[in-house]
C-alpha cells in the first residue's frame with residue numbers, strides 16, 4: 001500500500017519543531033505541499049525552511065500566533081494567495097506546563113486553554129472556507145493532535161488535559177458536522193514522545209525510568225512514529241475513517 005499525498009495542500013500548526021516537524025517532513029516526503037506554521041522560534045523555523053528547500057519540497061514557512069485571530073487570518077490569506085485553497089489541516093501546536101490546583105493562576109489556566117483548544121478552534125474556523133474553495137480532488141482532512149492526557153487526565157496538568165479532552169470532543173462533533181462536505185475529522189493521541197516538550201522530564205534518570213515502566217513497549221515514542229499515523233489518516237486509504245481517536249502511545253493508555 002503506497003500512501004501518496006501528491007496534490008495535497010497541507011497546513012501544519014507548530015510545524016517546525018518536535019512532532020510537528022516530523023509530521024511536516026513525512027507529509028512532504030509523501031508528496032504533499034506543506035505550509036509550516038510557527039509562533040516565536042525563528043531560528044528553528046529558518047533552519048527547517050532551509051532543509052525543506054534543500055530537499056526540494058514545495059513549502060511555505062508561516063509565522064502566526066494561533067491564539068490571535070488576526071495573525072491566523074493573515075496566515076490563511078498567504079495560503080489562499082499561493083495555493084487557492086487547502087486540503088489538509090493538522091492542528092498540532094500546543095504548550096504543556098505544570099499547573100497545580102490551588103496554586104495555578106487564572107492566567108496560566110487561560111494560556112493553556114487559549115493555545116491548545118481555542119487556538120485550534122481559531123485555525124480550524126478560518127481554514128474551513130479555504131477547504132471548500134475550488135475543485136481539488138485531493139482528500140479533505142482535519143487532524144487534531146490530542147494526548148493520552150485528554151483520554152485519562154493528567155495530574156498537575158488539569159488545564160492541559162482539559163484542553164486535549166476538548167480537542168477529542170471537537171473531533172467527534174466536527175466529524176459529523178463536516179461529513180456532508182466530504183471532510184473527515186480525526187485525532188491522534190500520542191503518549192510520551194521525545195521532543196523539547198518532554199526533554200526535561202526524560203532527561204532525569206529516575207523520572208525516565210518511572211515513565212518507561214508505565215509504557216508496555218518500554219520506551220517513549222519518536223516523533224516519526226506519530227507522523228506515520230498522520231500520513232495514514234491524511235491519505236486516500238483512510239477515506240472511511242472519521243471521528244476516530246488513534247492512540248499512538250506504546251500501550252500506555254488503552
Ligand SMILES: NC(=O)c1ccc[n+]([C@@H]2O[C@H](COP(=O)([O-])OP(=O)(O)OC[C@H]3O[C@@H](n4cnc5c(N)ncnc54)[C@H](OP(=O)(O)O)[C@@H]3O)[C@@H](O)[C@H]2O)c1
Nearest residue numbers: 014018019039040041065066092093094147192193195197
Ligand atoms: N511530546 C510529547 O510527549 C507529547 C505527548 C502527547 C501529546 N503531544 C502533543 O503533540 C503536539 C506537539 O508536541 P511537541 O512535543 O512536538 O511540542 P514542542 O516541541 O514543544 O513544539 C510545540 C510547537 O507548537 C508551537 N506553538 C506553541 N504555541 C503556539 C502558538 N500560540 N501559535 C503557533 N504555534 C505555537 C511551537 O512554536 P515555536 O517553535 O515558535 O515555539 C512549536 O512549534 C502538541 O499538541 C502536544 O500537546 C506531545
